[in-house]
Amino acid sequence: QRHLISAADLTRDDAIQILDTAEEMARVADRPIKKLPTLRGRTVVNLFFEDSTRTRISFEAAEKRLSADVINFSAKGSSVSKGESLKDTAQTLEAMGVDAVVIRHGASGAPYRLANSGWIDAAVINAGDGTHQHPTQALLDAFTMRRRLVGRDAGLGQDLAGKRITIVGDILHGRVARSNVDLLHTLGAEVTLVAPPTLLPVGIESWPCEISYDLDATLPKSDAVMMLRVQRERMNAAFFPTEREYSRRYGLDGDRMARMPEHAIVMHPGPMVRGMEITAEVADSDRCTAIEQVANGVSTRMAVLYLLLGGAVFDAKNAPAATH
Numbered sequence: 001q002r003h004l005i006s007a008a009d010l011t012r013d014d015a016i017q018i019l020d021t022a023e024e025m026a027r028v029a030d031r032p033i034k035k036l037p038t039l040r041g042r043t044v045v046n047l048f049f050e051d052s053t054r055t056r057i058s059f060e061a062a063e064k065r066l067s068a069d070v071i072n073f074s075a076k077g078s079s080v081s082k083g084e085s086l087k088d089t090a091q092t093l094e095a096m097g098v099d100a101v102v103i104r105h106g107a108s109g110a111p112y113r114l115a116n117s118g119w120i121d122a123a124v125i126n127a128g129d130g131t132h133q134h135p136t137q138a139l140l141d142a143f144t145m146r147r148r149l150v151g152r153d154a155g156l157g158q159d160l161a162g163k164r165i166t167i168v169g170d171i172l173h174g175r176v177a178r179s180n181v182d183l184l185h186t187l188g189a190e191v192t193l194v195a196p197p198t199l200l201p202v203g204i205e206s207w208p209c210e211i212s213y214d215l216d217a218t219l220p221k222s223d224a225v226m227m228l229r230v231q232r233e234r235m236n237a238a239f240f241p242t243e244r245e246y247s248r249r250y251g252l253d254g255d256r257m258a259r260m261p262e263h264a265i266v267m268h269p270g271p272m273v274r275g276m277e278i279t280a281e282v283a284d285s286d287r288c289t290a291i292e293q294v295a296n297g298v299s300t301r302m303a304v305l306y307l308l309l310g311g312a313v314f315d316a317k318n319a320p321a322a323t324h
């Protein structure tokens with residue numbers, strides 16, 4: 001593939017190849033020199049029209065670890081505020097010689113448009129578009145689940161068949177939920193979504209997952225529980241649930257976490273709103289993988305960039321280190 005727009009576009013083999021390559025990339029992070037010369041001479045632009053901490057910084061770290069030249073673009077402070085279009089912005093950047101564009105945009109479909117309009121030749125990677133998709137988040141989440149629930153070495157070449165994953169919270173506005181459902185289904189996991197009816201999208205019945213309104217009943221049957229933030233910024237204030245009522249029914253606290261099987265993990269893509277969907281006690285517990293997910297995001301994004309920009313099967317043991 002030339003682009004990564006949606007988790008739904010990945011076959012099981014594609015996904016496993018990315019996860020296995022990410023494990024090889026993670027081995028590089030264990031070496032004294034963490035940098036590879038692989039993308040020397042290639043240029044990647046990070047084109048962010050929406051705020052980000054984890055995705056933007058981890059893509060930049062991944063690009064630098066692969067020795068790419070990195071251009072960071074943020075809509076704030078750019079000529080976008082003067083009315084410049086996505087097309088003109090992208091073509092302006094491409095005129096500077098860009099091999100790949102990592103784009104986050106508030107409009108669902110913006111990365112697809114960029115990849116398929118003929119405006120630019122560069123590979124396009126979706127870093128989150130509106131309420132639509134966030135495929136590298138789903139990949140790093142699957143990487144984290146496979147490592148924790150199957151094993152770092154035992155997981156190589158494996159999918160997540162039979163693993164029971166519960167995703168809790170704002171499914172309506174959440175591109176993370178949609179991307180995870182797509183990828184987890186492809187990888188053979190059984191997914192249950194738990195949310196208030198007002199935070200489920202129209203057409204949810206056609207998604208390849210179960211729906212529940214009862215978090216307490218679902219927790220004991222989960223291998224991983226992924227808590228999602230309620231996306232206040234995409235919501236009419238009149239429909240925003242109060243923190244108290246939401247956390248009472250759908251928040252994860254220590255008592256609820258105790259209902260999970262001993263081996264089960266708590267996940268969160270971040271940013272977390274402590275006291276709303278997750279208590280500080282849970283967020284800071286050993287069972288919560290939120291920080292591990294961020295670290296895994298660098299290896300996963302290295303794998304995506306490497307494979308999209310033409311890399312062959314990657315072997316960390318024999319890969320040379322970058323000299324500068």
Ligand code: CP
Pocket residue numbers: 051052053054055056128137269270271
């Ligand atoms: N998980 C995630 O996409 O976080 P950021 O919005 O900080 O990139």
